[in-house]
Every structure is written in structure tokens, then in C-alpha cells.
């Protein structure tokens with residue numbers, strides 16, 4: 670039984686999708702904890718209501734990123750994770766932290782990496798006149814948004830789209846590929862080839878929506 674620790678900073682809809690898929694599909698896994706850097710993260714209420722242990726490590730009360738990351742790791746390790754899942758977790762993590770969870774920490778990023786690393790991805794895609802946008806699930810490394818890609822989903826950018834409309838379309842894709850990606854990990858279906866990762870049976874690592 671693999672143990673998942675999910676990190677959030679806000680509403681937690683991706684965390685919710687993973688919790689529900691894990692239960693509904695009978696994964697060989699359990700969500701051991703949901704942890705947030707923000708005390709007011711809405712996802713904490715969902716987790717608590719579903720009997721999942723929660724914790725808050727408030728980044729605002731630490732003097733440095735290193736001190737925050739050290740406490741975050743201590744709390745995470747108290748739940749003995751096999752996989753750390755960043756689900757809308759909005760803090761850049763230090764190299765020491767990402768090394769601690771090398772090849773066992775995933776993130777979901779709302780763009781087709783390597784395009785649009787960082788923040789405000791939908792605004793930037795619209796500004797650039799992109800016709801496709803999407804989402805990437807990747808392993809987390811010290812270099813921001815550059816770890817091995819597990820899955821990607823593409824969606825159209827439609828005439829008249831604003832960031833709100835595009836983010837809603839991308840979010841639907843997120844809720845599709847993040848649970849699938851985490852399931853592949855807990856089922857030990859991911860195979861590494863150098864710094865790349867693929868599904869052991871050749872399952873498609875992309876989805877085209879819309």
C-alpha cells in the first residue's frame with residue numbers, strides 16, 4: 670500500500686480528484702496526509718471532512734526558504750510518504766528539499782512544458798496568441814518546472830478566451846491526467862530511461878482534448 674502526501678496552497682481541486690480516484694478505483698495506495706503552506710487553504714476542509722490527516726506549515730513564519738523547507742520535510746516525513754504530490758502548491762522548493770524526494774515527488778503545471786514555466790501561464794499563452802494550451806505532470810527537480818514529464822494534455826485556445834475561460838478548460842484536463850499519473854506511480858508502471866520516464870507497457874503519455 671503506497672502512501673501519498675499531497676501538498677496544496679488553495680482550493681485543492683486536484684487533490685480532491687486524486688482522493689476520489691484513489692478510493693473509487695481501488696488504487697494500492699492511501700492519502701496519508703494533506704499539507705498546506707496556507708492556513709486558509711480551502712482544500713484542508715475537504716481533506717478533514719474525508720478523514721484525511723491535515724497539517725499546516727505556514728511559510729510566512731519562517732525566516733528563510735531553507736527553514737520552511739526543513740520543517741515541511743519534517744512534517745511530511747512524519748507520514749512516511751512513498752510519493753509527495755504537489756497539487757497547486759505555490760512555493761518554490763530548495764535544492765535540498767527536491768533532492769530529498771528525488772523521483773518521488775510530482776507536480777502539475779498549467780502549461781505544455783517547456784513552454785511557460787513559472788506563474789501566470791494562461792495569461793501568457795493568450796498574450797502570445799497560442800492556439801493550443803494545456804497541462805504537464807512532471808517529477809520535481811531543483812530547476813523549476815523542468816523535471817521528467819509523465820503526462821501532458823492539450824486543449825484549444827478559443828477565440829475570445831480570457832485567462833479564466835482557458836484555466837477552466839485546462840483544469841478539466843488536469844483532473845484527468847493527474848490521477849492517472851499518480852495511479853501509474855503507485856502501480857509501479859513508470860520506467861526511467863536516463864532522465865526520461867515512460868509507461869512500462871507503452872501507454873500513451875498524452876491526451877488531446879477539445
Ligand SMILES: Nc1nc2c(c(=O)[nH]1)N[C@@H](CN(C=O)c1ccc(C(=O)N[C@@H](CCC(=O)O)C(=O)O)cc1)CN2
Pocket residue numbers: 755758759760761762763764767776777778779787788808809810811812813814815816
Ligand atoms: N524546485 C522546485 N520547486 C517547485 C517546483 C519545481 O518544479 N521545482 N514546481 C512548483 C509549482 N509551480 C509551478 O508548477 C510554481 C509554484 C510557485 C511558483 C512561485 O513563483 N512561487 C512564489 C510565490 C508565489 C505565491 O505565493 O503565490 C515563490 O515561491 O516565491 C512558481 C512555480 C512548486 N515548487
Ligand SMILES: NCC(=O)N[C@@H]1O[C@H](COP(=O)([O-])[O-])[C@@H](O)[C@H]1O
Pocket residue numbers: 677678679680681682683684756757758759777778779787788840843
Ligand atoms: N505553478 C503551479 C500552478 O500554477 N498550479 C496550478 O494551480 C491550480 C491549483 O488548483 P487546485 O488547488 O484546484 O488543484 C491548478 O490549475 C494547477 O495547475
